[in-house]
Amino acid sequence: MSPLKRLVDYLDVRLGVRELVRQNLTGYLVPRRANFFYTLGAVLLALFSLQVVTGILLLIYYRPDAANAFASVQYIMNEVPYGWLIRYVHVVGSNIIVIALLLHMLSVLFMGSYKKPRELTWLTGFILFNLSLALCLTGYLLPWSQLSFWATTVATDAAGAVPVVGEMAVQFLRGGAMVGEATLGRFFALHVMGLPLLLGAVIGLHLFLMRRVGISRPPFGPEYEPPAPLLSFRHEEHPDGIPFFPHYVAKDLAAIFFFLAALAWVVFYAPALFIPPAALEPADPFVTPPHIKPEWYFLWAYQTLKIFPSKVIGLAVQGAFMTLLAVLPFLDIGPERRPAHRPLFVTCYFLGILLMVAISIWGHYS
Amino acid sequence: MVNDSLPPNQRRFFLTIILGGLSTALAVVAGWPLFRFLSPDTGGADVEIVEIPRASVDVGGAHFLTYRGRPVVVLQKSAGEFAAFSAVCTHLGCIVKWVSDPGEFLCPCHAGRFSTDGAVLGGPPPKPLEPIPVVLAGDLLRIG
Missing domain, CATH: 1.20.5 (Single alpha-helices involved in coiled-coils or other helix-helix interfaces)
Incomplete structure (x- = not known):
């Protein structure tokens, strides 16, 4: 008997691993028509894991205090063997994660997969999106460059527009009147411990909900019919589906390697894409560099604040948009998921995307 | 097919x-x-010789420094007579300290004692301190 079979027998007697594998891998059937967009969850899991690994590696050399942070990042980039590679993978990886998150959310919206009984799955996904953006924001300050310092100054300043408690909120975020040593300490603690723990917990809940409710059938093809109203809990089965392992895992792996290839391409051929010149100078609290802009995924928020005459209105519009997105499954309660049968939603969907892209481009060139 | x-x-x-x-x-x-x-930082392990001013070691005193990434102690036993040793105790790797009276090295961890020649005087160390070459060149001491 081979050692592998003996090990599996040993575990099977104690934990019933063969049954576990059958239930969750080989006997777990997923929709036959599941497309590329269904792999984005696995892609995100892989990318988040890469961020954890590269983040832990960077922690070995990074020094989280204002006097040494910039120099320690320069040391990682110039002195530590392959330090540049680890840092670039971490920086570019965060941007690729935002792209994958946006594609994941946009595909869920387009296919109406957020609808009953998946409202809570959508809500936890929305929280994950916000936690990821918070991780990006807190990580942005850590290199303590001119770009980090002033982008954080502008970003935290936006909270000051909230009536009554705004000024206090800004001071709480910064740990003082201005961005400084206290801000770095707070953001570092949040970036390496607080937010990742929270993110891990919410990812666990998101996966539990996805597995418990079952994967939604893609709303395409002549055989698709809107389901009958759901009156009690029912796990969505796909008796005509394909096994999760090895068929679907192969699809997941193909998508993961596609994203890793894109990441590698940027790291090796366009490493400066997400690191503008202001990121190469140490932070100077007395000199604001011209034309400081936030990261591309915050440009829409940055420009919205500039469009409206009052910051309060700009912030309220942003808040209203994000709230609408969060509670969409509780407002859009019709059972129809086929895009061709939801012309109003699909029109708003594409106009919304166009508007966000246009505002972001405007913000970039303004 | x-x-x-x-x-x-x-x-x-x-x-x-x-x-x-x-x-x-x-x-x-x-x-x-x-x-x-x-991979571990070599910590200057490729530096063959370290130079320090002669005046940094008093007569009857000791001076600690890092040589090839490890702690080393230089001793001036009498005027112009220098010796250098690895400052790592041969028992469990603690760093010895110099006790000018009675003029011997003491390991604070388990009370190992070494003479000014590095020999074991007492306690648990199994062997002497590792000697390091040191020469006087004008006003400089060359260690290594």
Whole structure:
């Protein structure tokens, strides 16, 4: 008997691993028509894991205090063997994660997969999106460059527009009147411990909900019919589906390697894409560099604040948009998921995307 | 199709070999930078000789410094007579300290004692302190 079979027998007697594998891998059937967009969850899991690994590696050399942070990042980039590679993978990886998150959310919206009984799955996904953006924001300050310092100054300043408690909120975020040593300490603690723990917990809940409710059938093809109203809990089965392992895992792996290839391409051929010149100078609290802009995924928020005459209105519009997105499954309660049968939603969907892209481009060139 | 004539176990074996080879290649490509990133800093281990001013070691006194990434102690036993040793106790690796009266090295961890020649005077150390070459060149001491 081979050692592998003996090990599996040993575990099977104690934990019933063969049954576990059958239930969750080989006997777990997923929709036959599941497309590329269904792999984005696995892609995100892989990318988040890469961020954890590269983040832990960077922690070995990074020094989280204002006097040494910039120099320690320069040391990682110039002195530590392959330090540049680890840092670039971490920086570019965060941007690729935002792209994958946006594609994941946009595909869920387009296919109406957020609808009953998946409202809570959508809500936890929305929280994950916000936690990821918070991780990006807190990580942005850590290199303590001119770009980090002033982008954080502008970003935290936006909270000051909230009536009554705004000024206090800004001071709480910064740990003082201005961005400084206290801000770095707070953001570092949040970036390496607080937010990742929270993110891990919410990812666990998101996966539990996805597995418990079952994967939604893609709303395409002549055989698709809107389901009958759901009156009690029912796990969505796909008796005509394909096994999760090895068929679907192969699809997941193909998508993961596609994203890793894109990441590698940027790291090796366009490493400066997400690191503008202001990121190469140490932070100077007395000199604001011209034309400081936030990261591309915050440009829409940055420009919205500039469009409206009052910051309060700009912030309220942003808040209203994000709230609408969060509670969409509780407002859009019709059972129809086929895009061709939801012309109003699909029109708003594409106009919304166009508007966000246009505002972001405007913000970039303004 | 010609491929359809192959038995499934042969195709599976071929796939396993291809996937195994690709995985190994990927692991090496990703593993080498990781290994180099985590490789220990040489800490100046390639520096053969360290120079310090003669005046930094008093007569009857000791001066501690780092040589090739390890702590070393230089001693001036009498005017112009210098000796240098590894400051790592040969018992469990603590750093010895110089006790000017009675003029010996003491390891604070388990009370190992060494003479000004590095020899064991008492306590648990199994062997003498490792000697390091030191020469006087004008106003400089060359260690190593």
